[in-house]
Amino acid sequence: MSHSVETHTDELLSASRTVIGDELRSLTYFTERDIDQVYLRSDLDQTADLLGFAENERNGFHAQSLYANSELGDYLFTVRIFENGYLTRVIANGHGVWVTADSMEMDRFEELASALATILRSFEPME
Template sequence: MSHPLAEHTDELLSAARTATGDELRSLTYFTRETVEQLYLRSDLNRTADLIGFAENERQGFHAQSMYADTQLGDYQFTVRVFKNGYLTRVIANDHGVWVTTDSMEIDRFEELASALATILRSFDPS
């Protein structure tokens, strides 16, 4: 039996590409225990500290419960702004992805997060 992620990698990448176009830099899948880079644009170096990023992005599992039932509504996604681009983190259930992009319009981040969350909710990471 294949790992659930294997069946959904192309779907996640397709959704990210559709929402971000040529601005897509990378796509990384993570759970509380694992991290796997699914895509890295060819003009970028493989020097990112995935484990370090994963430790930071895993805090989003806590954010899901911490922000539950607030007047703002349920937590949906996080966008981090950096000098050379953006990082969008989406978590659903016990797994998530982060996507790095070049600069884009804010509504594209919402489209990206919504599409990825739908896919993540469709399969069990275990």
């Protein structure tokens, strides 16, 4: 990972911690070809299948084009609800991030997605 992308992934982590706080479980940066788990909380399984998650979350690149020009407006972010937490996926500028979190209020997802999209738009995807 280049220094520039590493600096920006630090910004993504900082923004996530600011919005979510202790509820942050993990943060993973991805492009259509690459994946980098930036953060994983120490009490979680360190052997999770990132490639399986990445394959599913990369579908968001395709979904963006499918939803383009719909009456719903531009795609902003995705929230997936699980028994033990939430996953928020944000894609912007050709790259994305997914964040997992413990339970939190719904308006915090929008705040999180907005902060992450702003950072993703500020730099080029890793090569």
